[in-house]
Amino acid sequence: MTALVNIHDLKKSFTQPEGGKLLVLDISEFQIAKGEQVAMIGQSGGGKTTLLHLIAGLLSPDQGSIQIDGIETNGLSEEGRDRFRAETIGYVFQTFNLLPAFTAIENVRLGMAFGSGKHQHARAGDLLARVGLQDRFNYRPGQLSVGQQQRVAIARSLAGRPKLLLADEPTANVDPSSADSVLELIRDTCHEEEVSLLTVTHDMQIASRFDRIEKLDEINQVDHTTASS
Amino acid sequence: MSLIHIAWRNFCHRALSSFLTTFSLALGVGLVVLVLSIYGVISEAFTRNASVGYNLVVGPKGSPLQLTLNSVFYLSQPIENLPYTEYMEFLPQDERASMVSRFGGDPKLAERDGRYAPYIAGGFAIPLALGDYFGEFRVVGTTPDFFTKLKHGPNVDEDFTFSQGRAFSNFSRESSYFEAVLGARVAKEMNVVLGEKFYPTHGDPSGQGHEQGFTIVGILDPTGTPNDRAAFVNLEGFYLMEGHAKPIERDPEENGEDLLDEAVNAEESNEEQSDTDAQNDSPTADAIATGSKSNGVPLVQNEAENSGSVADSTPDTIESQSSVEEHRVLSIPEREVTSILIRNGNIMFAPGMQNAINEGIRAQAAAPIGEINKLMNLVVGPLLTALLAITGITCAVAAVGILVSIYNSMNDRRRDIAIMRALGARRTTVTSIIIFESFQVALIGTIAGWLLAHTAIVLYSGKIEDQTGVQVGFFTTSNYEILVLPLVLGLALIAALLPAWAAYRTDVGSNLSA
Numbered sequence: 250m251t252a253l254v255n256i257h258d259l260k261k262s263f264t265q266p267e268g269g270k271l272l273v274l275d276i277s278e279f280q281i282a283k284g285e286q287v288a289m290i291g292q293s294g295g296g297k298t299t300l301l302h303l304i305a306g307l308l309s310p311d312q313g314s315i316q317i318d319g320i321e322t323n324g325l326s327e328e329g330r331d332r333f334r335a336e337t338i339g340y341v342f343q344t345f346n347l348l349p350a351f352t353a354i355e356n357v358r359l360g361m362a363f364g365s366g367k368h369q370h371a372r373a374g375d376l377l378a379r380v381g382l383q384d385r386f387n388y389r390p391g392q393l394s395v396g397q398q399q400r401v402a403i404a405r406s407l408a409g410r411p412k413l414l415l416a417d418e419p420t421a422n423v424d425p426s427s428a429d430s431v432l433e434l435i436r437d438t439c440h441e442e443e444v445s446l447l448t449v450t451h452d453m454q455i456a457s458r459f460d461r462i463e464k465l466d467e468i469n470q471v472d473h474t475t476a477s478s
Numbered sequence: 479m480s481l482i483h484i485a486w487r488n489f490c491h492r493a494l495s496s497f498l499t500t501f502s503l504a505l506g507v508g509l510v511v512l513v514l515s516i517y518g519v520i521s522e523a524f525t526r527n528a529s530v531g532y533n534l535v536v537g538p539k540g541s542p543l544q545l546t547l548n549s550v551f552y553l554s555q556p557i558e559n560l561p562y563t564e565y566m567e568f569l570p571q572d573e574r575a576s577m578v579s580r581f582g583g584d585p586k587l588a589e590r591d592g593r594y595a596p597y598i599a600g601g602f603a604i605p606l607a608l609g610d611y612f613g614e615f616r617v618v619g620t621t622p623d624f625f626t627k628l629k630h631g632p633n634v635d636e637d638f639t640f641s642q643g644r645a646f647s648n649f650s651r652e653s654s655y656f657e658a659v660l661g662a663r664v665a666k667e668m669n670v671v672l673g674e675k676f677y678p679t680h681g682d683p684s685g686q687g688h689e690q691g692f693t694i695v696g697i698l699d700p701t702g703t704p705n706d707r708a709a710f711v712n713l714e715g716f717y718l719m720e721g722h723a724k725p726i727e728r729d730p731e732e733n734g735e736d737l738l739d740e741a742v743n744a745e746e747s748n749e750e751q752s753d754t755d756a757q758n759d760s761p762t763a764d765a766i767a768t769g770s771k772s773n774g775v776p777l778v779q780n781e782a783e784n785s786g787s788v789a790d791s792t793p794d795t796i797e798s799q800s801s802v803e804e805h806r807v808l809s810i811p812e813r814e815v816t817s818i819l820i821r822n823g824n825i826m827f828a829p830g831m832q833n834a835i836n837e838g839i840r841a842q843a844a845a846p847i848g849e850i851n852k853l854m855n856l857v858v859g860p861l862l863t864a865l866l867a868i869t870g871i872t873c874a875v876a877a878v879g880i881l882v883s884i885y886n887s888m889n890d891r892r893r894d895i896a897i898m899r900a901l902g903a904r905r906t907t908v909t910s911i912i913i914f915e916s917f918q919v920a921l922i923g924t925i926a927g928w929l930l931a932h933t934a935i936v937l938y939s940g941k942i943e944d945q946t947g948v949q950v951g952f953f954t955t956s957n958y959e960i961l962v963l964p965l966v967l968g969l970a971l972i973a974a975l976l977p978a979w980a981a982y983r984t985d986v987g988s989n990l991s992a
């Protein structure tokens with residue numbers, strides 16, 4: 250299997266409010282193969298979201314390389330990275346990040362509005378139906394429950410036919426039985442469309458369904474237990 | 479989903495703020511369009527009125543603007559009057575001869591062509607006599623030529639047409655010389671019908687009524703010219719009204735006309751303008767001197783006048799007679815005209831004629847189009863420029879409103895922009911969305927403002943047509959109106975620059991919540 254994601258010597262730190270740098274991530278090697286599904290667990294504040302942002306190109310690393318599908322994303326221009334993101338990556342945000350001005354179906358369509366797969370209106374409806382929201386197309390995020398919003402976010406992340414789906418705790422806001430079906434939905438869809446999946450979760454039961462479970466705290470050379478104390 | 483759709487969603491999401499911004503822009507644009515339309519109506523009214531069908535107005539010396547105002551627009555007071563012989567100077571010998579034999583006067587007048595007759599060259603000279611009123615409308619004494627020779631309309635090719643009746647004739651068995659034709663607005667406002675008689679009042683609208691009535695034989699279709707506001711009467715009848723004849727002095731023609739003839743001869747014998755100047759001026763100057771010595775006709779007749787209307791001082795020339803047949807027309811020395819409308823058959827002759835007349839002593843010739851344009855540039859132009867400047871500022875304020883509205887929403891939008899960026903939108907894409915949004919406000923505001931203004935115009939179109947003769951419909955647009963949309967879009971673009979730049983600069987990572 251060839252690697253879709255190939256991370257090498259990655260370092261990321263943030264400027265703290267009181268000044269000074271806080272190193273959050275220091276990863277020497279991390280790969281995800283094409284079509285592979287990976288669950289990532291780790292303590293809160295451990296840098297999981299930060300890692301997903303780095304992979305998505307929403308943050309730039311301090312150093313190191315992130316290759317996705319053979320492309321060094323760090324070397325792309327800002328516009329190139331936007332385009333690359335539109336074409337290659339689907340993202341389910343921890344806080345959903347739905348656009349409040351748009352209806353459920355429009356939010357899903359926005360997921361494919363900026364890539365090359367525009368105007369596949371039918372797909373937006375299909376995806377919403379698959380997450381069980383066939384009767385909520387024209388609801389705005391404010392009119393949906395938190396769990397429903399999460400499902401819209403999932404549908405949106407898949408709308409642009411990504412090669413890599415990054416899901417930040419996609420089942421945190423649904424009841425356990427729904428969590429199971431939502432996760433199955435994500436996994437099945439990724440499987441059907443040969444999408445690689447990196448899911449962050451706190452739920453060991455969920456994680457245990459994956460072939461591969463990564464503990465960030467083991468890969469990451471920054472020790473957050475001492476760093477945060 | 480298209481960018482315009484996305485921009486529209488954002489517009490709707492902040493409905494109240496968007497509505498208020500758009501509404502204030504609509505008011506600004508409405509004001510501008512209204513002013514432009516009024517400008518259009520006024521300039522159209524002016525050009526219409528300038529398309530008078532004649533190229534020169536001749537009247538007594540004085541302000542050419544005043545001459546134009548009273549002869550073209552029937553406004554203001556006539557300066558004074560010209561002797562009828564001055565009018566005859568525009569006529570060829572045969573017509574002059576026939577006048578002398580019909581009206582009576584110095585036989586010498588019949589012996590030559592009028593001094594200015596050659597310049598007419600197939601055109602016409604139509605006399606006007608002003609001074610009386612019918613209600614608030616001017617009574618205009620003229621000849622039937624007025625209705626057959628004058629044209630009007632934008633291309634000056636439309637004949638006068640009658641909604642009822644016909645033009646007055648010079649003399650008719652039933653009404654003698656006392657027939658009248660009313661302009662469309664006069665007929666409407668004075669509420670008179672065909673066959674009725676009206677009695678002009680003398681001097682000003684509240685003046686005393688004449689005893690002589692005129693029978694209305696025709697009512698003109700609206701022309702959109704000042705003629706709609708005039709009551710035309712037969713010049714012969716006008717002269718016969720009490721007090722309209724000029725008191726006859728003893729032997730008036732002898733002195734005056736001999737000298738005029740001299741002047742003519744002097745002019746005729748000299749083709750070159752400079753020579754004409756020299757030789758024409760002196761004998762005419764003599765004419766005044768002689769004329770005043772002998773209580774001469776041409777220059778002093780109106781001293782007693784208070785309104786400058788056709789002579790009114792000695793009402794003893796004609797007795798009122800009951801039998802129409804027995805009216806005697808006035809003799810040439812008793813006649814006066816207020817002004818003469820000239821159309822040169824060949825327009826090349828107009829400047830020469832204008833010079834020749836203006837070099838004379840009694841008369842001046844004014845080009846009405848020039849006078850109207852001068853008036854327009856002097857008075858109306860600056861006023862409208864000021865109005866336009868004010869409305870332009872209004873538009874700029876509305877544009878600032880767009881800026882403020884969008885810029886204020888930028889705080890809420892930062893997250894939206896970051897999300898769209900995370901979904902793969904480029905910087906230029908989110909920037910375009912902001913600009914589209916501004917354009918949306920501009921487009922909707924402009925259309926709404928245009929509709930607002932034109933609705934207002936249509937509501938007042940009746941009044942506008944009554945007052946100016948200009949017909950305005952919903953889709954009547956002035957030339958400048960077409961510029962409003964690009965102008966507002968330009969302003970909207972400028973207004974959008976700052977927020978668009980902020981959108982461009984929005985950082986994705988720090989504006990995404992997890």
Ligand SMILES: Nc1ncnc2c1ncn2[C@@H]1O[C@H](COP(=O)(O)OP(=O)(O)OP(=O)(O)O)[C@@H](O)[C@H]1O
Binds near residue numbers: 264299
């Ligand atoms: N923009 C930022 N500026 C400064 N520090 C940041 C910034 N974003 C994240 N951090 C810090 O980086 C660390 C990792 O944050 P991150 O959001 O990646 O954690 P996480 O593993 O996703 O935690 P959770 O499971 O609670 O979501 C935290 O200590 C956080 O305070």
Ligand SMILES: [Mg+2]
Binds near residue numbers: 297298299343417
């Ligand atoms: Mg997180």
